[in-house]
Amino acid sequence: MTVGLITGAGAGIGRAIALRLAANGMDLALVDIDADAAAETADQVRAAGRRALPIGADVSRAEEVDRAVARAEGELGPVEAFVANAGIEGVVGPIWDYSDDVFEKVWSVNTRGVFLGIKYVSQRMITRGGGAIVVMASTSAIRGREANAGYVSSKHAALGLARVAALDLAPYNIRVNAVLPGPIETRMIRSLFAQHEQRGRTSTPKSARKLGQPEDVAGVVAFLLSDEARHVNGASWVIDGGNTID
Template identity: 60%
Template sequence: MTVALVTGAGGAIGRAIALRLAEAGYDLALVDLDETAGADTARLVEAAGRSALFIRADVTVANQVEHFVAEAETRLGPIAAFANNAGIEGTIAPIHLFPDEIFDRVQSVNVRGVFLGLKHVLARMIPRGAGAVVNTGSTSSIRGRAGLAAYVASKHAVLGLTRVAALEAEGTKVRVNAVLPGPIESRMIRSLDEIARSRGSQVQRAGSARYGRPEDVAVAVAFLLSDSAVHINGAALTVDAASTVP
């Protein structure tokens, strides 16, 4: 069997990625802190005809990350594809008013969580000389957004980690890329919209008049994880309907 690991698998984008990879023939190890949402994704993967293993875990805790990577390989087999997708949005506030504890929590999930996922998955992929990783960044990885200091800082860091990991994996036949979604219809964007509306503003966007779909991101992730992208390493693929075009 060919095995993929997806973190943040209970969210809209994580679920869409999992189902797209199931369609592509992967069996799935699925990780989320939300047990109900993660288990629901596992049931949908199984309904699509693939094996699914759900593991409840916190991606910010090193021994939990080490455990779910080991458990996935013990139960399903070597991880061939890793969608390093878990992330949170935080809140909207100017830097001089931004709550310290929320800033720290966003960095913990979005940066430390991505780092730990890379650390423990690459420790297995690189010695085998096979595997592909896609980190979920954001168009906030390459632009600023007023009021989103924690999120923007964290997503810039995700892109930096992607580039470092790609260089470190070069020559091993392991690839590390990033996908950079613009606003996608999901719980996260609805939460940010609600916060913005409550403060008499709106989440900034440009380009497309509509939000993207989780499936739009899933298609890009599945491509970057596939053998069709064998010569793509260290790339950042925007999925944003031209919102970041100058």
């Protein structure tokens, strides 16, 4: 594969994925709501010797997603790999006091953003008869977590979308898999831990004692997009150092 598109590419896991795919020889369209952050990632991809196209876009808006995919294909070539990575954490609070507006915002990015990305990328992949997609879910997609209704429910839905897409797109030689990271050393996880501490949690969550690194996720994503994973479809890859075993 020679051209990929990553949402949420401006920092953290998205940036690590971009650098790993660039090292593997892929040119990249880098989408982020923060255009400056996308441009910083693009500079690093170019420094690795690959073409990079930073695109500022809101993944919750259909017209912006469609335009981003069209621009990527117009300037870099057919998108053969797509990573639906953009996501936000929302706020920490009990469900009876959770903000309606925050809930809707989290779903608009974490779930609607995945749907729109798959929709507009796959429309083009279908015409060419192939491609690979990775959806960034979370271990929150397979277990309950207190005081985070927006994020947890949105990630359950994102995993469901990945499974539906895997079935819908398999006849067109398009593979769709999900990765489910546990706590990874990023701004998002530090924000969540800080919010829990503000609510009075005094003990350190088991998952916080050893955080993964963005590069741990990037390596799995690179594999799932590669020809080595040609027989892997509809799978859910947990990347959490064993935290969900019990």
